[in-house]
Amino acid sequence: MSNLQVRLAARPVGLPDSSTWQIEESPAPEPGDGELRVAIRYISLDPAMRGWMNDARSYAPPVQIGAVMRAFAVGQVTASRHPVFQEGDLVSGMFGVQEHAISDGRGVAKVDPGIAPLPTWLGVLGGTGLTAYFGLLDVGKVTEGDRVLISGAAGAVGSAAGQIAKLKGCHVVGIAGGKDKCDWITRDLGFDAAIDYKSENVGERVHQVMPDGIDVYFDNVGGPTLDTALAFLRLHARVIICGAISQYNATGQPYGPTRYLSLLINRASMTGMLVSDYAARFPAAIAELAGWLAEGKLIAREQIVKGGVRQFPEALLMLFAGANTGKLVLEVS
Amino acid sequence: MSNLQVRLAARPVGLPDSSTWQIEESPAPEPGDGELRVAIRYISLDPAMRGWMNDARSYAPPVQIGAVMRAFAVGQVTASRHPVFQEGDLVSGMFGVQEHAISDGRGVAKVDPGIAPLPTWLGVLGGTGLTAYFGLLDVGKVTEGDRVLISGAAGAVGSAAGQIAKLKGCHVVGIAGGKDKCDWITRDLGFDAAIDYKSENVGERVHQVMPDGIDVYFDNVGGPTLDTALAFLRLHARVIICGAISQYNATGQPYGPTRYLSLLINRASMTGMLVSDYAARFPAAIAELAGWLAEGKLIAREQIVKGGVRQFPEALLMLFAGANTGKLVLEVS
Numbered sequence: 125m126s127n128l129q130v131r132l133a134a135r136p137v138g139l140p141d142s143s144t145w146q147i148e149e150s151p152a153p154e155p156g157d158g159e160l161r162v163a164i165r166y167i168s169l170d171p172a173m174r175g176w177m178n179d180a181r182s183y184a185p186p187v188q189i190g191a192v193m194r195a196f197a198v199g200q201v202t203a204s205r206h207p208v209f210q211e212g213d214l215v216s217g218m219f220g221v222q223e224h225a226i227s228d229g230r231g232v233a234k235v236d237p238g239i240a241p242l243p244t245w246l247g248v249l250g251g252t253g254l255t256a257y258f259g260l261l262d263v264g265k266v267t268e269g270d271r272v273l274i275s276g277a278a279g280a281v282g283s284a285a286g287q288i289a290k291l292k293g294c295h296v297v298g299i300a301g302g303k304d305k306c307d308w309i310t311r312d313l314g315f316d317a318a319i320d321y322k323s324e325n326v327g328e329r330v331h332q333v334m335p336d337g338i339d340v341y342f343d344n345v346g347g348p349t350l351d352t353a354l355a356f357l358r359l360h361a362r363v364i365i366c367g368a369i370s371q372y373n374a375t376g377q378p379y380g381p382t383r384y385l386s387l388l389i390n391r392a393s394m395t396g397m398l399v400s401d402y403a404a405r406f407p408a409a410i411a412e413l414a415g416w417l418a419e420g421k422l423i424a425r426e427q428i429v430k431g432g433v434r435q436f437p438e439a440l441l442m443l444f445a446g447a448n449t450g451k452l453v454l455e456v457s
Numbered sequence: 458m459s460n461l462q463v464r465l466a467a468r469p470v471g472l473p474d475s476s477t478w479q480i481e482e483s484p485a486p487e488p489g490d491g492e493l494r495v496a497i498r499y500i501s502l503d504p505a506m507r508g509w510m511n512d513a514r515s516y517a518p519p520v521q522i523g524a525v526m527r528a529f530a531v532g533q534v535t536a537s538r539h540p541v542f543q544e545g546d547l548v549s550g551m552f553g554v555q556e557h558a559i560s561d562g563r564g565v566a567k568v569d570p571g572i573a574p575l576p577t578w579l580g581v582l583g584g585t586g587l588t589a590y591f592g593l594l595d596v597g598k599v600t601e602g603d604r605v606l607i608s609g610a611a612g613a614v615g616s617a618a619g620q621i622a623k624l625k626g627c628h629v630v631g632i633a634g635g636k637d638k639c640d641w642i643t644r645d646l647g648f649d650a651a652i653d654y655k656s657e658n659v660g661e662r663v664h665q666v667m668p669d670g671i672d673v674y675f676d677n678v679g680g681p682t683l684d685t686a687l688a689f690l691r692l693h694a695r696v697i698i699c700g701a702i703s704q705y706n707a708t709g710q711p712y713g714p715t716r717y718l719s720l721l722i723n724r725a726s727m728t729g730m731l732v733s734d735y736a737a738r739f740p741a742a743i744a745e746l747a748g749w750l751a752e753g754k755l756i757a758r759e760q761i762v763k764g765g766v767r768q769f770p771e772a773l774l775m776l777f778a779g780a781n782t783g784k785l786v787l788e789v790s
Contacts, residue, residue, distance in 0.1 A: 181722075183721075380717060381717060391516075394728075395726040396719075
């Protein structure tokens with residue numbers, strides 16, 4: 125049994141390219157004592173991956189040159205010498221971009237395909253949905269009637285965040301690129317309005333559809349869009365810094381929000397969030413998200429790239445090109 | 458009895474200059490029913506004044522062209538048809554840059570010269586000390602052992618904030634311009650270390666004197682100094698946006714903090730504050746500040762500019778030149 129792996133060959137400057145990756149085939153390893161082996165089925169594609177590739181101090185150590193690329197994934201246990209997991213179990217964890225992973229069980233959770241298909245466990249029932257959930261509820265502290273603006277609104281986190289905000293009784297506006305994405309979030313997901321940043325002036329449109337300003341801005345993109353949102357903050361507004369996909373491949377100085385003094389004028393806050401901080405509350409949150417999913421109140425959409433781990437380099441670039449709607453997932457087998 | 462007044466003649470671009478102001482003399486007015494008249498003794502000089510001069514949406518309406526310049530001040534009631542205030546009372550309030558003010562009593566408070574001299578009621582017992590107090594304690598939520606960095610540390614708010622942080626058992630580092638200011642905050646005020654931004658590399662020095670990073674950054678200056686602080690945030694750090702004096706006279710795009718994603722990496726927050734939000738708690742805070750002052754735990758320093766309201770234009774520029782140490786106050790009579 126062989127194991128195809130995608131390893132980081134070189135740290136990219138700007139967008140990753142063919143020199144960034146090394147695809148290797150080796151025999152699939154056997155689990156040692158206390159370990160399990162997972163046959164990976166689906167790999168999560170996340171904008172945060174770009175940060176993990178940089179040699180910079182961050183919330184997680186950089187992926188080392190020559191190491192298997194870090195990735196969250198779901199798969200099936202094919203061998204176990206671990207007390208908790210048994211052959212046949214379906215599990216999620218930080219398994220990396222490869223076909224077979226060895227794990228000591230840390231950060232591994234069982235997933236139930238009876239609740240939702242495997243890719244959804246990378247989407248609204250995975251890190252994506254949990255990021256939206258804790259970002260919006262814990263950091264954003266949304267309450268009924270709040271005016272919520274979301275960037276990257278047709279992306280994985282943004283589309284979940286918008287739906288959760290609607291469930292909480294908020295007025296929700298999403299910023300997305302292109303008519304199809306804008307149609308999807310308003311028609312299918314129930315956003316109150318969409319702004320197409322590719323064809324519309326975002327500031328003018330925010331002013332139009334949120335005439336009383338913004339209580340909560342959930343930011344996935346950074347850059348000038350963040351500045352635009354800052355211009356419309358209401359008193360005591362909360363800005364959730366979840367990501368900044370527009371800046372991850374910047375080769376020059378990243379874009380700093382020149383309107384940050386809007387925080388002072390409006391006694392507002394801008395707070396960074398990372399879903400792993402809420403790990404102790406994942407089970408309860410997943411139960412609530414799964415409930416909404418079952419009731420049809422939360423729509424899960426995954427865009428699945430086929431072709432196995434060899435497709436990873438290209439699939440990752442889709443995120444930065446804005447080519448995905450909903451959660452982008454790589455199918456391994 | 459004549460009344461010399463400083464009126465806003467034109468909105469400055471960049472630093473205010475002689476064309477910004479119009480100094481007029483008119484008869485001192487008489488209070489109407491429910492009003493009082495105050496002979497102003499000392500006027501508070503605040504960096505925030507620069508913002509009040511711009512025609513932009515902010516927390517307070519802009520000073521109108523032709524209007525008396527807005528200013529906080531202390532003085533003595535010389536005539537009263539107001540039920541609360543009597544002739545002879547010493548009071549503080551938003552009396553403007555003039556010799557005599559008419560007030561309806563809103564925002565006016567009696568001050569007790571037995572507790573501290575009048576200029577101190579514009580300093581550590583006034584908006585300055587209260588800003589430091591609520592910024593550090595309520596927004597910054599400092600607790601014992603926190604590593605606190607303060608910019609504009611020899612200024613009015615910064616010098617008070619640093620002392621309060623020391624009273625709370627924090628490790629406190631101040632950034633100030635020049636050896637005298639640095640000596641003052643370390644020798645007299647008890648800061649643990651000072652960084653002279655005029656002669657030292659701020660980033661290198663922060664790294665040196667705060668090797669474990671920053672829990673709380675109290676920002677009065679903005680600009681690249683804010684960026685430097687962001688680079689050293691610890692997990693769950695709090696950045697208090699109190700001011701941005703380096704940017705108030707910028708004629709181009711203001712400097713946006715390019716390292717704001719440090720908020721994400723460190724799950725930190727950046728929050729704007731305005732002292733007026735805490736008005737209901739002023740009496741209790743002033744009592745605590747006055748207690749520290751009486752015990753010698755809090756040192757009040759005012760730098761008093763003489764020459765009356767005619768000196769206002771020049772005195773205001775001292776703030777932006779960093780010419781003051783402690784609270785800058787204009788003596789009127």
